[in-house]
Amino acid sequence: VAKPATLQDASSFPVGFAIDPTAMKDNATYQKTVLDHAGSFTAENVMKPSRINAQKGVFSFDKADYLIDVAQAQGKRVHAHTFVWYTNTAPAWMKQIKDSTELETALKTYIQTVGTHFKGKVASWDVVNEAFDNTTGEIRMASVDDKGQTLLNLGGVIGKDYVARMFQYAHHADPGALLFYNEYGQETNAKKLDAVLKMVTDFKKRSIPIHGLGLQMHININTPNVGIENAIQKYADTGLMVHISELDIAVNPAKTKDLTITAELLEKQYEKYKFVVNTYKRIVPVKQQFGITMWGVSDANSWIPGFCSCTDFPLLFDSQYKTKRAYDGFLDGL
Numbered sequence: 001v002a003k004p005a006t007l008q009d010a011s012s013f014p015v016g017f018a019i020d021p022t023a024m025k026d027n028a029t030y031q032k033t034v035l036d037h038a039g040s041f042t043a044e045n046v047m048k049p050s051r052i053n054a055q056k057g058v059f060s061f062d063k064a065d066y067l068i069d070v071a072q073a074q075g076k077r078v079h080a081h082t083f084v085w086y087t088n089t090a091p092a093w094m095k096q097i098k099d100s101t102e103l104e105t106a107l108k109t110y111i112q113t114v115g116t117h118f119k120g121k122v123a124s125w126d127v128v129n130e131a132f133d134n135t136t137g138e139i140r141m142a143s144v145d146d147k148g149q150t151l152l153n154l155g156g157v158i159g160k161d162y163v164a165r166m167f168q169y170a171h172h173a174d175p176g177a178l179l180f181y182n183e184y185g186q187e188t189n190a191k192k193l194d195a196v197l198k199m200v201t202d203f204k205k206r207s208i209p210i211h212g213l214g215l216q217m218h219i220n221i222n223t224p225n226v227g228i229e230n231a232i233q234k235y236a237d238t239g240l241m242v243h244i245s246e247l248d249i250a251v252n253p254a255k256t257k258d259l260t261i262t263a264e265l266l267e268k269q270y271e272k273y274k275f276v277v278n279t280y281k282r283i284v285p286v287k288q289q290f291g292i293t294m295w296g297v298s299d300a301n302s303w304i305p306g307f308c309s310c311t312d313f314p315l316l317f318d319s320q321y322k323t324k325r326a327y328d329g330f331l332d333g334l
C-alpha cells in the first residue's frame, strides 16, 4: 500500500508544527515541508511576551502577523502560544515588578491587548505555560532559577490563584478562542500531573473558562510508555480537548556532546513515535482530539541541541528535510 503523501493527509486530527517565520520566509525547503505536512501552526517564539512586548508599552506583532497571513492564505489553523510564561525569557520590565496590583494590571493589559489583536485569527491560546513546580507540585514561587537568572515570580508576587484569573482575562479578550493550560513532564512527574488535574476540577467547580490541556511531551526514546499512556488517559478523562503540543523525541537521553546516529537509535525513535501517536488516537475521544504539534520542523532547527548542549536528532525530518523512520512511526501510529 502506498504511503499517504503528507502527515496531514494521513491524519484525522490536525498535525501542527512550531514555526519560525524567518525560516518560513527565507528557506524554501522548510516552507515546503511545513505547507505540505501541517494542518496547524504554532509560533515557536514570536507570540511569546518576550517577543511581542519586550519594552513596556511597545507591542511588536509583525512576525506573528506574517505567520498568521501565511496560515490564513493556506487554510491552516493557528494555535497561539503563550500569554503567560514564568521563565527568564519573560519581558525584563515585567520581571522587575514587585507590587502585586502593578503586575496583575500589567498581565491583564498584556492579555487584553494581545488577545484583541489576534481575535478571530487564532483558534486557541495557551493561556498559562508551566505554572507548577517540578519538586513540590505547587504553583511556582521562585524568583531566580538554578543558574541565578531572574524569573517572573507569578505565584510569589500576585498569589497562588493567579492561573484562574489569567483564564478569565483571556476569555474576556477573545471569547471565541479555546483556552488551554500547557505543561511539561506529565509523563514522568506524578505530582505535577496531579496538580493539573486538581486545577481542572477546581476550575470546573468555579466555572473558570478552560477548554483544553496541552501535554508538551519533550520526551526521549527511553521515556516509559506507561507514563505516556497514563498522562494521555488522565487528560482525556477530564473531558477537555487534549493537545500534544510540543512533541519531540530525543535519541540521546545521556545528553552526550557527540553522538553518532545509528539505525538502532532511529528504530527506537520510530517505535516511540508510533506509540505516542497510536496511544493518542486510541485513548482520546475524537471530539477531544485537538491534535499533535511537532516542536520544530527538521533536525536542523530543533531547540533540543541548544537546550541540552548536546547532539540530538529529535524530529520527523532529518537536517536535509528527508523523512526519517520517525516519520514512518508517526504514520504507522495513525
Ligand code: XIL
Pocket (backbone or CB within 6 Å): 044, 045, 129, 216, 246, 303
Ligand atoms: C523554546 C523554543 O523552542 C526555543 O527556540 C527558545 O529559545 C526557548 O523556548 N516549552 C515551551 C516552549 O513551552 O515555548 C519552549 O520553546 C520549549 C519548552
